[in-house]
Structure formats: C-alpha cells, structure tokens
Amino acid sequence: MFSVTTILFYLAAWAFLLHSTLRREDLKEKRLLAFIALGTLAHFLAAFVSIRTETAYQFGFFKVPSLFFAVINLVVLISSIRKPLHNLFLFLLPLSVAAILVSGLEQSVMKTSSQLSLKAISHILLSILAYSLLTIASLQALLLSYQNYQLKHKHLRGVMGLLPPLQTMETLLFELVWAGEILLTLSIITGFLFTESFAEQHLSHKAVFSMISWLIYALLLWGRHTLGWRGAAAIRWTLGGFAALMLAYFGSKLVLEIILGRV
Structure with missing residues (x-):
C-alpha cells in the first residue's frame, strides 16, 4: 500500500514538473514540493516495511537503494526550499520509482540481527546520509557537465534557461561534496569501531573502496582550496569518488549476494 501510494505521488509530481519544464511555464513550487513531501513520507514507510521483518533487518542488494532514494529525496526536498534544486527531481523521481519496484522483487536477502547496537545504528545512518549527499553531488556534477558543454557550444536556450548560473x-x-565528505569520514570511523573482523564479515573490499572514495574527495577539496580546481576537473574527481563509493557498497553486495549467493 505504501509503495503504491509513493509511486502515485512521485509520478504525479514528475509529470507536473516535466509539463512545466517543457512548456517553460512558471513552476508552482509549493504544489510540487507538497506532492513530493507526501510521496517521500510514504516512501520512508514503504522502505521500513520492506527492510524490517519480525526477526531481522533486510539490507539486501535490491532493498537498500529504495531507502537511499528516500533519504536523497528528503535532502533535496529540504534544500529546494532555499536553493534551486527542484529540477533534480526530473532524474530522482523515476529512479526512485524504479528502486521501489525492484525492492519488491527480492526474495533472498542479507539479514542482520534485529538487536542493533548504538554504534551499528549510527554507522548505518551516517553511511546512508553520506551516500545520499554524494549521490546528489554526482547528479549535480552531471548537470554541471551538461551546462559546461552547452555554454562551450553556445547553446543558451532550452534546458539551459532552466538551470541556475554556472x-x-x-x-x-562543492557544498554537497564538503557535507558528504564529513559524513563519510564519520561513517568510516564508526565502521571501524563497529566491525570486529573485516575478513570474517566480508567487509575488506568495502573498507578499501570506501577509503579510496574518501581520498578522492579529500584530494578534490584540497585541489579546490589550494589550486582553484573547477569545471571539468571538479566534475571528473566528483564522479570518480562516487564510482569508488558505489563499488564499496553495491560492488561488495553484488559479489556476496548475487554472484556468490551468500545470504
């Protein structure tokens, strides 16, 4: 029920946003954000019902993306109140619907005990927030890349008119990367405190790629501060850090749950 409600609200909001965008009409932001807010609330309830069972939590390969997108939508929703971010929903809402549909297809899942420690809960929450913010940063980098390309080729109409100044x-x-890097740092620290044995818990690859991602983002922020990196360099480093981050989580889960079938 919650999944169907979420999908209906998201599709209605996406159609409304797309219609306004294509017709270049003044967007009724309050109406749009109201639909997305209701959809996001239902999304969190749907994600909780999908992940929580009577005896355990299900953090399977196909289950977690739905929760990630719920958090991402909430962050963008709140940020849209004071920043021009609502156009990101043109990409986020269809991806959110796909994640919800896929989460309902998974049968065999990785489960954890229902009695999670405070350290475990803090690590999970920090990880989800870090992944969510850095996902938004990556979408922002893709939009920035498109904007750079259009400006370079002097295409100043169409979608360009809908985007904020370069x-x-x-x-x-860089605000998103800074916030994501801070949360990723805290996530890594709590991960080391929570994990008893990386080898026995099959977390070695996740830890390595998480550190690589952290290092890439740290170098990007250092380059921005000391060398004035911007434009194409900033985009490449942002997407490189995100690729390593996705390998850290989804890469390890893909191998363990899908390829090796460990549940």
Whole structure:
C-alpha cells in the first residue's frame, strides 16, 4: 500500500514538473514540493516495511537503494526550499520509482540481527546520509557537465534557461561534496569501531573502496582550496569518488549476494 501510494505521488509530481519544464511555464513550487513531501513520507514507510521483518533487518542488494532514494529525496526536498534544486527531481523521481519496484522483487536477502547496537545504528545512518549527499553531488556534477558543454557550444536556450548560473551550480556542488565528505569520514570511523573482523564479515573490499572514495574527495577539496580546481576537473574527481563509493557498497553486495549467493 505504501509503495503504491509513493509511486502515485512521485509520478504525479514528475509529470507536473516535466509539463512545466517543457512548456517553460512558471513552476508552482509549493504544489510540487507538497506532492513530493507526501510521496517521500510514504516512501520512508514503504522502505521500513520492506527492510524490517519480525526477526531481522533486510539490507539486501535490491532493498537498500529504495531507502537511499528516500533519504536523497528528503535532502533535496529540504534544500529546494532555499536553493534551486527542484529540477533534480526530473532524474530522482523515476529512479526512485524504479528502486521501489525492484525492492519488491527480492526474495533472498542479507539479514542482520534485529538487536542493533548504538554504534551499528549510527554507522548505518551516517553511511546512508553520506551516500545520499554524494549521490546528489554526482547528479549535480552531471548537470554541471551538461551546462559546461552547452555554454562551450553556445547553446543558451532550452534546458539551459532552466538551470541556475554556472557559478551557483559549482558552489552548490562543492557544498554537497564538503557535507558528504564529513559524513563519510564519520561513517568510516564508526565502521571501524563497529566491525570486529573485516575478513570474517566480508567487509575488506568495502573498507578499501570506501577509503579510496574518501581520498578522492579529500584530494578534490584540497585541489579546490589550494589550486582553484573547477569545471571539468571538479566534475571528473566528483564522479570518480562516487564510482569508488558505489563499488564499496553495491560492488561488495553484488559479489556476496548475487554472484556468490551468500545470504
């Protein structure tokens, strides 16, 4: 029921946003954000019902993306109140619907005890927030790349008219990376405190790629501060860090749950 409600609200909001975008009409932001807020609330309830069972939590390969997108939508929703981020929902809402549909197909899942410690809960929450913010940063980097390409080829109409100024887009990108890097740092620290044995818990690859991702983002922020990196360099480093982060979580889960079939 919650999944169907979420999908209906998301599709209605996406159609409304797409219609306004294509017709270049003034967007009724309050109406759009109200639909997305209701959809996001239902999304969190749907994700909780999907992950929680009577005896355990299910953090399977196909289950977690739905929760990630719920958090991402919430972050973008709140940020859209004071920043021009609502156009990101053109990408996020269809992906959210796909994640919800896929989460309902999974039968065999990786389960953890229902009695999670405070350290485990803090690590999970910090990881989800870090992944969510850095996912938004990656989408922002893709939009920035498109904007750079269009400006370079002097295509100033169409979608370009819907995007904020280039400097605003770039500033927002680094704000997202800074926030994501801080949360990723805390996530890694709590991960080391929570994990008893990386080898026995099959977390070695996840730890390695998480550290690689952290290092890439740290170098990006250092380059921005000391060398003034921007434009194409900032986009490449942002997407590189995100690729390593996705390998850290989904890569390890793909191998363990899908390829090796360990549940």
